[in-house]
Amino acid sequence: MGAVVGDFEVHVQADAELVKAVVGGERRAFAELVRRYERAVRGVALSVLGDSHAAEDVAQDCFVIAYEKLAELRKPEAFGYWVLKIARREAISRGRLRVKMASLEESKIAAAQDCDGQLDEGLQEVLTAVMKLPRHERQVVMLKYFNEQSIRGISKMTGRAMGTVSKQLSRAHKRLRGILKRTEL
């Protein structure tokens, strides 16, 4: 059964199916997993590093690592959490911090001329708040808002019931409002 897009029903493969296909030798299936989670992974990296250029590098590294370790993933359906965890770990890693720290002085100069590497303060606060969500909720929020997925699509990807996804999204909103209550939404 697939997701309904307009008048067409499009087959959406679950993450677990894609993971199994990759492990079985279908390397191209991994590209779909990348497309599916790249924005979320980029968001995680950005939340740690605060710089979208560095976050882009981390995100790419993260997916390469994920590909290499995919056979070790015991629960294929948990790919989403797993890849976001790798992203966070990679972003925190010495190397990425080093790049940020080492180029700090240069960045200050460059920042005046090139601001596209940073999120504005308001969005950074929202991103930080998203990162504070429990992992289930964080994943659905990222898939919905970063990947513009419908609840049905998220349900298919994650293997969770649509009702569960709706509830998680609703709880996430409530939690986000709480986290952001000090800021003017």
Next chain:
Amino acid sequence: MSGEEKLEKRLEQLGRAMAGRESMAGEVMGRIERLEAGTASTKRVGSHTKTWSKIMNRGFVKYAAAAVIVIGVVGLFAWLMGGNGGASVAWAGVARRIKQVDHVHFYEIKRRASGLKVSLEGWHSQGKVVGIKSDGTKYVDDGTTQTVYDSDGFQIRQGDSEFAKIKGRTLFETITHGLLDYGKQEFLTNVPSSVGEDFLIYRFDAPEKKAKWVKEVSITVGRNSLLPVQMKVYRKDPKDSYDLYIFDYTEAEKPAEFFEAKQRPAQGEADVVLGGKEVVIDISDSPGVKAVVIRLYEKEFENIGKLKVLDATLISTEDRTREICRGAPWKVNKANKLKFGPVDFKFLVNPSSEKDVYHVECWCDLLSGWQRGWQEN
């Protein structure tokens, strides 16, 4: 506008900010392809862990398995000399003799949809294994410790031996990870599926542990020499991919030091106090550079906590300076690699017997274009 609507709007804005680029899928898949072809650069920061992971997960186990199979078959040679020419030689005989053979040289080649790729070259001798990948990464496993070096001879990783991880099992069982488990009766009783004038071919179904990705294993053995000439691991892949191991017995044995884990000598070293003053370390062995000024201290990072960090500034032979890092986190007893533009700086930090005093060893290589960006002192 309600709070919920405002939140929705901000989340949508955030989503658009995340989506403001082209998909990275093409770039990622390209890197994966290059990595599988063994051509991915190990110069990227942190990539040593990935290279290591790849060796451990894909290359090492399989090539080591191949090595031990060779070992067994060589032993079998003597056992079978008075036999019937090998037609009824059960695999148990191969396994029984495995431990008796020492020097083996081999190649691992991978067939994938994108083509045929040479993955690594390996040697086995006196219980030690050395593997060199096409990017120059070398690893040495002495049965207790496994050490990985980059193409410059700099140690980038050290850990427990892969051989020693599974206690109470033979070397053969350990390094094949069940691919051709000695204790599995279905393997031990296997006889050649094909007997030709020159070769015996053994075929094995995938063992349970590898059934996820392995379809079948085929090992071709010389009928007269009883040495395997190749092993093919067929993958469960619609593209008919496989891993091929070619065994070569004509290669001269490597000297004993080849199998020794050996770190490239440091260009400079000194004891440095954490939170203390800057220390100038002479690294005049490094072309173009006279010294490096090091400072170790701790720094608080938001969302992360306190980390040990390092500042480093190079002094050229012309007394010009270049800051290569400020506040770069490092780890004790681990290889630390920094690449700052055309400067490749590597250092090891080991604790000393004194509190907060660390022994720092360092290496510095200047790459093409290094002359730019230096400050007059």
